[in-house]
Amino acid sequence: xxxxxxxxxxxxIGSGLAGCRAAIECIENGTVGVLSKLYPTxxxxxxxxxxxxxxxxxxxxxxxxxxxxxxxxxxxxLGDQDAIEIMCYDAIPTIIELEHMGVPFSRTxxxxxxxxxxxxxxxxxxxxxxxxxxxxxDRTGHAVLxxxxxxxxxxxxxxxxxxxxxxxxxxxQAIQGVIAINIKDGSIHVFEAKIVIIASGGYGKxxxxxxxxxxxxGECLSMLFRQGLPLExxxxxxxxxxxxxxxxxLITEGARGEGGILINGKGERFMERYAPxxxxxxxxxxxxxxxxxxxxxxxGIDGQDYVYLDLRHVDKKILHERLxxxxxxxxxxxxxxxxxxxxxxxxxxxYAMGGIPTDIDGRVLRDVDGSFVQGLFAAGECACVSVHGAxxxxxxxxxxxxxxxxxxxxxxxxxxxxxxxxKVKKERLALIIECLEMLKxxxxxxxxxxxxxxxxxxxxxxxSVFRTEEELKLLVxxxxxxxxxxxxxxxxxxxxxxxxxxxxAIELGHMLTLAEVIASSALQRTESRGxxxxxxxxxxxxxxxxxxxxxxxxxxxxxxxYKPVKITRFKPEERKY
Amino acid sequence: xxxxxxxxxxRYLPNETPKTRWDEFRVKLNxxxxxxxxxxxxxxxxxxxxxxxxxCAHGVCGSCAMKINGKNRLACQTLVKDLPEIIEIExxxxxxxxxxxxxxxxxxxxxxxxxxxxxxxxxxxxxRERIQSPQDQHKILxxxxxxxxxxxxTSCPVFWSDKEYLGPSALLKAYRFLFDTRDKxxxxxxxxITGQDGIWRCHSIFNCxxxxxxxxxxxxxxxxLKRLAIKKGFKGGxx
Ligand SMILES: Cc1cc2nc3c(=O)[nH]c(=O)nc-3n(C[C@H](O)[C@H](O)[C@H](O)COP(=O)(O)OP(=O)(O)OC[C@H]3O[C@@H](n4cnc5c(N)ncnc54)[C@H](O)[C@@H]3O)c2cc1C
Ligand code: SF4
Ligand code: FES
Numbered sequence: 013x014x015x016x017x018x019x020x021x022x023x024x025i026g027s028g029l030a031g032c033r034a035a036i037e038c039i040e041n042g043t044v045g046v047l048s049k050l051y052p053t054x055x056x057x058x059x060x061x062x063x064x065x066x067x068x069x070x071x072x073x074x075x076x077x078x079x080x081x082x083x084x085x086x087x088x089x090l091g092d093q094d095a096i097e098i099m100c101y102d103a104i105p106t107i108i109e110l111e112h113m114g115v116p117f118s119r120t121x122x123x124x125x126x127x128x129x130x131x132x133x134x135x136x137x138x139x140x141x142x143x144x145x146x147x148x149x150d151r152t153g154h155a156v157l158x159x160x161x162x163x164x165x166x167x168x169x170x171x172x173x174x175x176x177x178x179x180x181x182x183x184x185q186a187i188q189g190v191i192a193i194n195i196k197d198g199s200i201h202v203f204e205a206k207i208v209i210i211a212s213g214g215y216g217k218x219x220x221x222x223x224x225x226x227x228x229x230g231e232c233l234s235m236l237f238r239q240g241l242p243l244e245x246x247x248x249x250x251x252x253x254x255x256x257x258x259x260x261x262l263i264t265e266g267a268r269g270e271g272g273i274l275i276n277g278k279g280e281r282f283m284e285r286y287a288p289x290x291x292x293x294x295x296x297x298x299x300x301x302x303x304x305x306x307x308x309x310x311x312g313i314d315g316q317d318y319v320y321l322d323l324r325h326v327d328k329k330i331l332h333e334r335l336x337x338x339x340x341x342x343x344x345x346x347x348x349x350x351x352x353x354x355x356x357x358x359x360x361x362x363y364a365m366g367g368i369p370t371d372i373d374g375r376v377l378r379d380v381d382g383s384f385v386q387g388l389f390a391a392g393e394c395a396c397v398s399v400h401g402a403x404x405x406x407x408x409x410x411x412x413x414x415x416x417x418x419x420x421x422x423x424x425x426x427x428x429x430x431x432x433x434x435k436v437k438k439e440r441l442a443l444i445i446e447c448l449e450m451l452k453x454x455x456x457x458x459x460x461x462x463x464x465x466x467x468x469x470x471x472x473x474x475x476s477v478f479r480t481e482e483e484l485k486l487l488v489x490x491x492x493x494x495x496x497x498x499x500x501x502x503x504x505x506x507x508x509x510x511x512x513x514x515x516x517a518i519e520l521g522h523m524l525t526l527a528e529v530i531a532s533s534a535l536q537r538t539e540s541r542g543x544x545x546x547x548x549x550x551x552x553x554x555x556x557x558x559x560x561x562x563x564x565x566x567x568x569x570x571x572x573x574y575k576p577v578k579i580t581r582f583k584p585e586e587r588k589y
Numbered sequence: 590x591x592x593x594x595x596x597x598x599x600r601y602l603p604n605e606t607p608k609t610r611w612d613e614f615r616v617k618l619n620x621x622x623x624x625x626x627x628x629x630x631x632x633x634x635x636x637x638x639x640x641x642x643x644x645c646a647h648g649v650c651g652s653c654a655m656k657i658n659g660k661n662r663l664a665c666q667t668l669v670k671d672l673p674e675i676i677e678i679e680x681x682x683x684x685x686x687x688x689x690x691x692x693x694x695x696x697x698x699x700x701x702x703x704x705x706x707x708x709x710x711x712x713x714x715x716x717r718e719r720i721q722s723p724q725d726q727h728k729i730l731x732x733x734x735x736x737x738x739x740x741x742x743t744s745c746p747v748f749w750s751d752k753e754y755l756g757p758s759a760l761l762k763a764y765r766f767l768f769d770t771r772d773k774x775x776x777x778x779x780x781x782i783t784g785q786d787g788i789w790r791c792h793s794i795f796n797c798x799x800x801x802x803x804x805x806x807x808x809x810x811x812x813x814l815k816r817l818a819i820k821k822g823f824k825g826g827x828x
Contacts, residue, residue: 050644050650050652051651051652051694051698051737053650053651053736053737054644054645054650054651054652055650056644056645056650058645058649058650058736059645059647059649059650108716108717108718111718111719112710112714112718112719113708114707114708114769114771114772116726116729116730116733116769117718117726118723118726119721119722119723119726120723121722121723122720123720123721123722123723123725124717124718124720125718148733149730151649151733151734154649154733154734154736155733158733159708162706162707162708163707163708165702165706165707166707166709196687196693225644225645225646225650226643226644226645226646227644258621259621259647261646261647337649341647341648344648344666344668345621345647345668459633459637460633460637461632461633461634503637504636504637504638505637505638505640507602507603507604507638507688508604509603509604509687509688510640510687510688510691511640512632512640513632513637513638
């Protein structure tokens with residue numbers, strides 16, 4: 013088989029916000045190749061709707077200190093405060109820089125970047141909601157991604173679009189390069205590099221109902237895990253309160269930021285009971301639990317399993333100007349006009365707080381002692397810095413991608429000169445090719461689709477908003493069985509050209525690995541914190557669990573180590589809103 | 590309500606003979622499901638070789654544009670209940686087909702590259718954001734919603750007959766920067782779009798407007814470009 017070899021100083025996996033922002037930094041100092049299994053602007057960052065957080069204070073008084081406090085509290089005190097502080101203070105110059113790069117933000121009457129309210133973002137340490145989310149109508153991700161991609165093009169970043177990474181090569185505790193398939197013709201490409209930055213996004217597709225794209229499958233995390241590297245805080249997966257009923261398509265929190273309210277089957281604004289001060293703008297973990305509690309207690313709409321998001325009282329002009337996209341979604345997919353009818357919603361799997369552990373400069377950690385993999389970085393949703401702790405606040409993820417994408421890029425550039433070129437050994441490549449061939453020619457009675465469906469359903473039933481030991485144990489067993497069954501899969505497409513059948517099979521293998529990590533991590537954390545809610549341990553337990561989980565693959569199966577939480581300014585307190 | 594639909598799909602399998610054929614599949618779908626759901630069902634349960642692009646599944650990434658019952662549309666934004674029982678699907682026209690419904694979009698993206706698709710402003714930036722009034726921002730509002738799906742350009746008869754033509758999508762991109770008050774490359778960019786493959790080739794046929802899934806009035810934007818070009822002294826055709 014003919015192998016195509018490439019060398020770049022820096023290889024970036026992923027062309028979402030984090031990848032593109034890192035590339036802009038790296039291209040200043042060397043050659044950069046960005047690999048993406050999608051055309052760059054089709055990355056899931058483009059789907060982000062509501063906004064990107066920064067205490068610009070354009071609409072009312074605000075401060076990065078309040079932003080820091082809100083983020084710490086939102087994280088249920090599991091976020092590392094040094095990293096959070098960096099993010100919230102860096103937010104201001106980072107957003108200004110995005111504006112200079114061309115992001116078409118919506119504007120205030122004075123022509124400044126417009127800002128709106130978002131869940132958990134408050135004035136003066138929790139007194140009232142504050143306008144902090146910078147937005148471009150409800151297409152913020154799209155606006156930022158295009159601008160960043162365009163700037164990459166201007167600066168000469170090389171993109172390898174529709175290249176799917178199938179191996180991240182680490183040897184002697186240093187990065188060597190990556191191996192990828194060119195989807196178009198099935199050819200294998202080896203990219204050797206001094207630096208690799210992983211910016212491969214989230215993995216919501218592990219759950220049945222999700223706001224995430226088909227491409228959000230998380231294989232890059234699994235590739236590291238299988239090589240013995242840890243994954244951090246994987247038990248924390250965010251369910252966004254307002255997914256369109258039956259579809260999971262997101263209705264941005266910005267809808268509540270602009271005045272939308274949640275109502276139950278009795279017509280009550282139930283969030284008043286759960287979060288008396290900021291009500292519908294409470295953090296997502298709380299709102300999602302509240303919605304499902306209402307449903308469980310029989311107060312869904314007509315006793316069914318959804319509630320309403322009501323925007324009927326919101327000025328039509330605001331809907332038209334600031335929420336046009338979600339208005340269109342409701343019309344197209346549900347046949348309803350939000351200015352005339354309430355929107356049926358339920359929580360939808362949305363965001364991975366956990367991921368590849370990194371330090372504040374994106375260096376990928378190898379162990380709890382702070383040692384790292386030479387030349388390997390990660391940023392964006394795939395990484396866990398950790399700024400979101402147990403629960404991310406809305407509009408903090410886009411911020412995380414650009415702040416830490418930029419920092420990772422800078423840190424990577426600073427070690428470029430002193431780094432050696434990676435080398436991908438022949439044996440490694442041969443092994444990967446052999447695995448591919450085996451997968452392609454495997455005979456058996458299982459299909460990718462059926463295993464994937466069962467996995468997604470099981471994760472949804474047993475590992476979503478409410479969890480118990482009993483169910484999690486069953487889930488871990490179920491995943492193990494699915495992993496066995498995976499060995500029996502047979503794919504139909506044997507061709508080289510655009511073989512999505514094969515690529516999905518590879519993805520599924522990794523999804524099973526990640527699912528087991530998520531379920532096992534959830535099982536071992538016997539407390540409730542942020543998005544991880546254990547019905548059998550309903551209280552937060554700071555004494556035993558104020559620490560990050562690091563899951564490792566060993567011969568004995570998945571094992572855990574722990575890392576202390578960095579607490580600087582804000583002492584843990586009870587989380588009330 | 591659940592109903593059976595017949596999907597008639599134009600296949601293109603480069604390694605089989607004949608390369609091209611039409612296949613039919615019967616699929617059961619409910620009235621909330623979209624053409625994309627139908628294609629996925631076929632791939633999952635009937636023919637794993639069926640190939641198409643997809644990602645966001647709600648009309649924001651631009652991956653899944655294809656010709657459905659004679660019109661370019663997004664498979665993930667087209668509900669089956671709005672279509673007749675027989676659903677005929679082909680790849681986007683006038684681009685080389687890679688496999689089944691997947692076309693090679695290289696040419697389409699290259700058009701874009703020609704219009705300098707990035708904000709150019711070499712003045713040192715201010716400390717804070719550049720000021721832009723909401724009215725000025727509104728001028729580019731429609732144009733920034735483009736998701737690069739390719740429906741417009743591949744529905745344009747001018748593009749069909751001449752692959753050198755920049756086409757609606759790239760021209761819309763040029764508009765997005767030319768009408769952004771922060772951009773300073775007016776002359777350069779007008780030069781790029783007023784050559785013989787540029788704006789003057791648009792005959793206002795409106796096919797693009799008819800198919801755009803984001804309902805962008807592309808022709809109106811091209812007309813504004815023409816007006817700007819004339820105002821700035823770039824005259825028809827040979828600049
Ligand atoms: C519907 C929706 C709305 C959201 N709204 C907001 C919001 O308003 N505010 C906010 O702050 N956050 C929001 N979020 C969260 C935020 O959008 C994401 O967390 C963020 O965009 C992730 O960016 P990223 O760069 O890390 O990854 P992504 O944008 O997901 O990019 C991942 C990249 O990795 C590539 N990739 C993955 N695997 C491979 C592989 N094996 N080989 C090659 N390439 C690969 C993909 O092609 C892609 O380019 C939203 C999320 C969703 C789903
Ligand atoms: S203008 Fe419309 S049809 Fe053309 S590429 Fe953009 S979104 Fe698609
Ligand atoms: S899948 Fe993204 S537009 Fe259809």
